[in-house]
Amino acid sequence: MPTSIPSFQLFYQRAIARKGSKKAIQATLPKIATGAELSNRGDDRYLAELTACVFRAGFVWRIINHKWAGFEEAFSGFVPVYWQQVPPERLEALARDERIVRNMQKIFTVPQNAQMIVEASEEHGSFGQFLAQWPSDNQVGLLLWLKKYGARLGGATAQHFLRRVGWDGYVLSSDVVTALENHNLLDASPTSKKGLTQVQTAFNAWHKETGLPFSHLSRILSYSVGA
Numbered sequence: 001m002p003t004s005i006p007s008f009q010l011f012y013q014r015a016i017a018r019k020g021s022k023k024a025i026q027a028t029l030p031k032i033a034t035g036a037e038l039s040n041r042g043d044d045r046y047l048a049e050l051t052a053c054v055f056r057a058g059f060v061w062r063i064i065n066h067k068w069a070g071f072e073e074a075f076s077g078f079v080p081v082y083w084q085q086v087p088p089e090r091l092e093a094l095a096r097d098e099r100i101v102r103n104m105q106k107i108f109t110v111p112q113n114a115q116m117i118v119e120a121s122e123e124h125g126s127f128g129q130f131l132a133q134w135p136s137d138n139q140v141g142l143l144l145w146l147k148k149y150g151a152r153l154g155g156a157t158a159q160h161f162l163r164r165v166g167w168d169g170y171v172l173s174s175d176v177v178t179a180l181e182n183h184n185l186l187d188a189s190p191t192s193k194k195g196l197t198q199v200q201t202a203f204n205a206w207h208k209e210t211g212l213p214f215s216h217l218s219r220i221l222s223y224s225v226g227a
Contacts, residue, residue: 006183008206008217015223025223030215033166035132039125043117046127046165048078050113053161054106054152063101070099075110080121083114109151116149131167136214137204139169140196155191163215170203170218175225182225 019025033041051071056064064071074097076082091111095104117127124130134142139162146158153161159171170176172190180186185202188195206217 005185005202005205008210008212008220011179011221011224015220018226019223025220029219030163031166032168032213032215037166038132039128041128041165043080043121043127044078047080047083047110047114047117048072048075049165050117050150050153050161051075051078051110053157053164054109054113055101055103056160057152057155057157059101067100074099078110078114080114080117080127083110084118086111086114106152112151113153116146119149131162131165134167136168137207138200139203139214140193140200142169143196144193168213168215170199170214172199173222175222176218178225179221 015025016022019028048071052064052068055071072078074094091104091107094100094107095102100107120130121127124133131142142162143158146153146161150158156172159169162169163171177186177190180190180199180202186195186198188198190196190199203214203217206212207214210217212220
């Protein structure tokens, strides 16, 4: 079982020693979107970012980034209300479209993720407003929600999506997981509900101790690993 949670100062000082200074760390911390910025972002942009993260998973990111303009054209701007009920023949045509990476399993995630966005938007006003009202001290709940209602949003894919749109949360990179395991704060798979709950407990304690955003705690923690 996880032991008592050490002060975050331990990890912060190690990160400073590895990166050279507080200034060097500060320059690399993730940008966090305000509630207004999350709310004002269009639902089409959330579907686009979800799709990008799904296609990047297990693939070379730079290839997806290089072809992204083609993705935007092929998916006609990722309008969720269209893609949630897209005709099957349109999806089949995408499997032959050279503008994108022609992975049929990933192409088929778009309608399900579009439906998830539309339903959340109908209830909350927009998908961005849905994200904006979800508290960072319950990221585990949001990750489980995305996994349940979305497609191929388990593992780190949803975490990278949240980071890229500016939602304040952790990303369980290999270095973050190593740091947690080295201090007996994680003894379950980081993709399991038990493991995610253990991670959330540690981050909530550090947020209360330092007042730092969860995204910044995550990045600094990753810097604390290594010689």
